[in-house]
């Protein structure tokens with residue numbers, strides 16, 4: 001009987017862990033996936049309105065340029081809904097002043113200008129996005145739009161984000177700005193559940209990994225509640241901040257500890273406001289609103305044949321601030337603002353769902369972790385190299401679409417390839433040091 005419980009342990013059943021396991025199982029390897037929560041999906045999860053219609057309270061939107069997630073939706077026969085976009089897109093400066101998208105286009109030009117800079121150009125070394133923005137000659141309202149975009153998308157204060165990181169991250173997101181193109185009818189969380197179902201008993205929920213012991217040819221894992229498991233290789237498929245909380249014996253190499261410590265979790269709150277009908281369309285509005293008196297607040301129409309609804313995101317410092325004020329405050333603030341922007345019917349909502357991801361117990365936050373150490377250029381490469389037989393993977397580390405569901409699938413597949421290569425060299429090492437190899 002083998003001394004191993006399995007070939008590979010995967011820690012985390014988000015899209016990264018599920019995709020890694022899927023790829024490994026497809027090659028005939030034995031895999032056990034350990035997930036701390038009582039559900040799969042990680043930062044992809046769902047909840048039901050009172051009439052049973054389910055919505056994605058975490059990751060949701062996908063687009064044609066994301067081949068891996070598009071293939072998964074086809075594999076599991078899921079139906080896509082096109083995100084309604086027709087009509088005017090509002091920029092809401094305050095309760096009196098509204099415009100239809102001009103400063104958004106101008107602010108996007110700042111983003112494009114930044115992305116033309118080589119992330120390794122010494123000219124931007126040590127600069128945060130905020131410090132770089134201060135050197136630009138754009139009008140203050142356009143700069144405010146850029147700040148709102150950065151804080152709304154990366155969900156950290158602009159003064160914390162290294163410009164090189166922002167550029168490098170953005171360059172790997174090759175979707176021409178249409179990331180909101182589709183959402184999955186019946187939720188993208190159901191895609192994660194379908195993928196998990198293919199693993200059968202290889203998946204263990206409610207199992208948090210607290211400690212990993214590694215040797216040259218094996219790893220043992222102490223689970224909080226399921227005893228000790230032994231495998232040849234392990235993938236920690238959790239965001240860097242969460243991965244940094246697992247204890248290692250022996251301790252990880254210092255550069256790897258530093259690399260995992262270079263990140264902070266994003267802060268985001270996601271809400272759905274349900275209506276009888278998409279009343280904003282009567283006035284030629286798309287339902288898409290971006291606020292400018294507060295930065296990081298954004299609403300968009302996600303109505304489908306099944307329900308009329310707006311999704312509202314609060315991201316970055318505003319989410320951190322509002323999270324502390326409680327659900328009642330946030331709900332009344334959102335409804336008040338929707339009434340101002342879209343009209344009095346904004347107050348006639350029929351249901352409201354809120355998911356506060358700030359300091360989430362198992363993902364730390366969202367949309368993703370962000371590097372906040374301006375000197376940590378090598379952090380991603382160091383984490384990706386890992387400390388075999390311990391490997392690390394997360395959406396954040398993907399070669400394409402980092403911080404997106406697509407990136408999680410890419411990262412999972414990349415980690416699976418790395419593990420297969422490591423297993424091959426492990427076999428060679430065992431042969432070399434075995435009875436014949438001396």
Ligand SMILES: Cc1cc2nc3c(=O)[nH]c(=O)nc-3n(C[C@H](O)[C@H](O)[C@H](O)COP(=O)(O)OP(=O)(O)OC[C@H]3O[C@@H](n4cnc5c(N)ncnc54)[C@H](O)[C@@H]3O)c2cc1C
Nearest residue numbers: 012014015016036042043059060061209362366395403405
């Ligand atoms: C509100 C919100 C909206 C988003 N919107 C979109 C969107 O519209 N489109 C898009 O593409 N992306 C979106 N994202 C981002 C996307 O959801 C993530 O990039 C992606 O799901 C991350 O997957 P992952 O597997 O890398 O990490 P996670 O999903 O975080 O999975 C990691 C898993 O590891 C588990 N875990 C952590 N520590 C341990 C431990 N010690 N032991 C065992 N298990 C552990 C966690 O419970 C979790 O299940 C959104 C995210 C959020 C939060």
